[in-house]
Amino acid sequence: MDPGILIDIQHLHTNFYLREGVVKAVNGASLTIAKGRTLGVVGESGCGKSVTAQSILQIVPRPGRIESGDILLHIAEGDLDETINITDLNPGDPLMRDIRGSRISMIFQEPMTSFSPVHTVGNQLEETIKLHQPEHRDEAPTRVLDMLRRVGIANPERNVESYPHQLSGGMRQRAMIAMALMLEPSLLIADEPTTALDVTTEAQILALMRDMQSELHMAIMFITHDLGVIAEMADDVVVMYLGRVVEKAPVRAIFHSPKHPYLQALLESIPRIQKRTGARLQAIEGIVPNPLDVPPGCPFHLRCPDFIPGVCDEVVPADTTVDEGHTVACHLYTD
Amino acid sequence: MWKFLLQRLLLFIPTFLVISVITFVLIQAPPGDYISSYATQLEASGEEASEALLIALRKRYGLDQPVYVQYVKWLWGIFTRLDFGHSMQWNRPVGDLIWDRLAWTVVISFLTIIFTWILAFPIGIYSATHQYSGFDYSFTFLGFVGAGIPDFLLALVLMWLGFAFFGLDMGGLFSEAFRDAPWSWAKFVDMLKHLWVPVVVLSVSSTAGLIRTMRANLLDELRKPYVITARAKGMTEWHLVLKYPVRVALNPFISGIAYVLPQLVSGTTIISIVLSLPTTGPVQIRSLMSQDMYLAGSIFLLLASLTILGTFISDILLAVVDPRIRLE
Numbered sequence: 001m002d003p004g005i006l007i008d009i010q011h012l013h014t015n016f017y018l019r020e021g022v023v024k025a026v027n028g029a030s031l032t033i034a035k036g037r038t039l040g041v042v043g044e045s046g047c048g049k050s051v052t053a054q055s056i057l058q059i060v061p062r063p064g065r066i067e068s069g070d071i072l073l074h075i076a077e078g079d080l081d082e083t084i085n086i087t088d089l090n091p092g093d094p095l096m097r098d099i100r101g102s103r104i105s106m107i108f109q110e111p112m113t114s115f116s117p118v119h120t121v122g123n124q125l126e127e128t129i130k131l132h133q134p135e136h137r138d139e140a141p142t143r144v145l146d147m148l149r150r151v152g153i154a155n156p157e158r159n160v161e162s163y164p165h166q167l168s169g170g171m172r173q174r175a176m177i178a179m180a181l182m183l184e185p186s187l188l189i190a191d192e193p194t195t196a197l198d199v200t201t202e203a204q205i206l207a208l209m210r211d212m213q214s215e216l217h218m219a220i221m222f223i224t225h226d227l228g229v230i231a232e233m234a235d236d237v238v239v240m241y242l243g244r245v246v247e248k249a250p251v252r253a254i255f256h257s258p259k260h261p262y263l264q265a266l267l268e269s270i271p272r273i274q275k276r277t278g279a280r281l282q283a284i285e286g287i288v289p290n291p292l293d294v295p296p297g298c299p300f301h302l303r304c305p306d307f308i309p310g311v312c313d314e315v316v317p318a319d320t321t322v323d324e325g326h327t328v329a330c331h332l333y334t335d
Numbered sequence: 336m337w338k339f340l341l342q343r344l345l346l347f348i349p350t351f352l353v354i355s356v357i358t359f360v361l362i363q364a365p366p367g368d369y370i371s372s373y374a375t376q377l378e379a380s381g382e383e384a385s386e387a388l389l390i391a392l393r394k395r396y397g398l399d400q401p402v403y404v405q406y407v408k409w410l411w412g413i414f415t416r417l418d419f420g421h422s423m424q425w426n427r428p429v430g431d432l433i434w435d436r437l438a439w440t441v442v443i444s445f446l447t448i449i450f451t452w453i454l455a456f457p458i459g460i461y462s463a464t465h466q467y468s469g470f471d472y473s474f475t476f477l478g479f480v481g482a483g484i485p486d487f488l489l490a491l492v493l494m495w496l497g498f499a500f501f502g503l504d505m506g507g508l509f510s511e512a513f514r515d516a517p518w519s520w521a522k523f524v525d526m527l528k529h530l531w532v533p534v535v536v537l538s539v540s541s542t543a544g545l546i547r548t549m550r551a552n553l554l555d556e557l558r559k560p561y562v563i564t565a566r567a568k569g570m571t572e573w574h575l576v577l578k579y580p581v582r583v584a585l586n587p588f589i590s591g592i593a594y595v596l597p598q599l600v601s602g603t604t605i606i607s608i609v610l611s612l613p614t615t616g617p618v619q620i621r622s623l624m625s626q627d628m629y630l631a632g633s634i635f636l637l638l639a640s641l642t643i644l645g646t647f648i649s650d651i652l653l654a655v656v657d658p659r660i661r662l663e
Contacts, residue, residue: 059566092572100569114560116579118657128568163658179568 005074006187006219007033007056012069012087014048014055021292025051025064027243027299030319033187035074038213038220040234040251042227042266046291048243049223053189056221057100058091073099075186102132105180106189110196111172115164121175122160128182143182150215151178151208170201174208181212188213189221194229206233227270231255236325239263242288242299248319249326259328262300298331306332336654343650347643354639355632359406362628362635368398369423369626396423409629413636420629424622429633433615437637439508440603440614446530447537448595455542459549463557464576466550474546481543486602490536490609497532505532506611533610537603541595545588552587556580586657592649596641 014026026048033039041049054060056071071086089096105128108114115124125147126140136143141160148156151174164172173193180188190209194202206229213220222233230237230251237254239247239262247260258264268282286303289295295302301312311331319327320334370392374384393399397408412418419429462471497503504510508529513522556562557580565575604616615634622630653660 057567059563061563097569097571100567102569106564106567108560108564110560114564116561116565116583117659118582119579120658127570131569165659176564 003074003076004034005032006035007221008070008072008074009052009056010070010072012052012055012071013067014051014060014064015067016064018063018292023291024243024294025291026055027294028069029240029243029245031238031245031248033219033221034236035186035219036213036217037235038222038233040230040237041221041223041240042225042230042237043240044225044288046242046288047240049240050191052240053106053191053221053223056086056187056189057104057106058086058089058096059100060091073103075103098132101128101180101185102183103185104187104189105183105185106191107173107176107180107193109192111169111176112164112196114176115172117164119163120160121162121164121167125160125175125179125182128179132183144178147178147182148175151175151181151212152204153178169197170204173197173201173205177205177208177212181216181218184216185218187219187221189223191223192225193222195224195226202229209233227266239266242291242294244299244316244329245319246300246330247326247328249323253323253326257323257326259322259326259333260300260330261304261306261332265303265305298329308332339654340651343647347647350643351640354643355410355636356406358632358635358639359402359409359628362623362626362632363402365626367626368393369396369628370398372626373423396421409632413633419633422622422627422630424625424627424630429630432618432630433634433637436613436615436618439612440616443530443533443537443603443612443614444596446534447541450534451538451542451545454538455545455549459546460553460576460581462546462550463553464572466554471550478543478546481539484539486536486540487605487609489539490532490606493532493536494610503528505529508612533603533606533612536606536610548587549584552584553580556584559583582656586653589652589656590649592645592652596645601638 009032010030012026012029013024016023016025025046029048029052031039031041031052041052043049051060051064054064055066058066060066066087069087073084073086075082075084084095084099086096086099115121122141122144125144126137129140129143130137144160145156148160153159153171153174159167159171159175164175167175176193188209193209194205197205209220210233212218220233222230224230234251237247237249237251238245239254239260241262247254247258247263249259254263255267258267262284265282265284269284271281284303285305289299289302295313297311297313297315298304298317301307304312307313308331315331317329317331317334319329321327322333370389373392374389377384390399397405400408409420412420417430419433421427422429422432425432458474462474465471494505497505506529507514508526509522510525510529513525516522557576559580562575562580565579566572570578601616603612603614604620606612607614607616608620615637619631619634621627622634
């Protein structure tokens, strides 16, 4: 494995077994997360971006299950150099629990409901240390105060005793970040961390995440549906549609030379300040197909302006490299 | 926190007074009084109830005075001397009649609550964390059966089973030999042998309800994002379930304590009659039928006080358990 790679996901399939049928939430997605860099994962609701993240931590909620594929985690620290295949582990495996919260941690969309309402912020932050480094439990309170200070929480001595509902939304998300970074993980998964915040707070939280990243040299998997946030945060970008990765590229290429018709349409639909006022926004034709009944071939062919009959509706397009580090899964680019 | 408790404590006083007034008025509401029902009783048995005797009795019990005077005297006695008045039917002070019974009622009720919780919480937690498993379905079924069976029927069946197969007399709280004996280890063991019947019978339906409530509450909580957060931190499943969602799911139970006490006390009435237990229930019914107002009133007042006390306890516990409540 390339030493610069932290996470390598290959052909991941994660299914939800519902009474109505099987929802293939992640349907053969492959992507890599480089050490110390930010991978932006974009896509609309239900495209499988959150489930991919949950699969990495093996916390896919029931009735969901990882069906097949590999999630390789590369651990290199001092003399230690090993690769763990996360899909080989059970969700309850002690090794999996070791990884959660210490090597890979996660922050969520709603910082209010993501904290327990009946435990103090301090209690919940200290828990991470007590779980993973029980030998250092005496230091937990000082380390929590230190971390709260680093994420910019004013008066940490008082706020550590507060309950989540006593903090503002931005403060809660800062506390959430502090909790996730407590053990300096090598990957922080951020699942729409600023969606519930107002724009000013969002900007502060994004800046904080960038600062903490350069301080701790961690990778970030940033999940969002907001292309503006992606432009600001990501180094590399993955575009997902109906459980598949349709395009992977460095962030500049995503905005300057988008290849997949879905991504092109998505970028067209963003309102721009320079544009003539009064003009209608471009919308993507049609709707996302029912996830219980995914069309054969390319998942986007029903809505695609460049649909090739007999090809797109029959064959699932393979990844085609169009430029260095830029691949697209579309028949328009295959030979 | 202390201010909150003091507030609740002060509210206790007006609530108690209002309840005592309502109790007294309601008991007086039906036409006639104890003396008139006593007269009917005498006439029914062929004796003559002379007008002079009835007037003398009314005077003796203070029934010739206006209602509010009777009320104030009664309440004054309670507050100054803990004197709950005189039971006309039993011709004894109310206090003598009810303290023992009240103690037994509290013992049985308390054991029932404990037994219910010990049974219901683990089952409810397991059912929620293993939703739609065979275990969950079995207990759902048993729970509904339990909730559906009338408790007096269950009591009768248990008594019959005990008598038919083991030759045991399971009524009452003691065997014949120990009934009037002083307390001893043997008497205690004998009591335990009898006590489990009312405890089990009274627990069955409330356990069934509690399992359903616990299961539903916990299922709601298990879907909350903070559970996913805890899981993403690397906690073991049972550790996180017990620390977070169970803790939150307990809130409705704690606020329910207020109603558990009076419910059990009044709920024991029919069972007490069936199993001939020395609780307040049977006495309360008889006092109401004969309009023995001080006895009936005192029992109602004590029941109401138990409710207020239960509310107070549950307020304190809720404030301890849920920080969001402390900040009113």
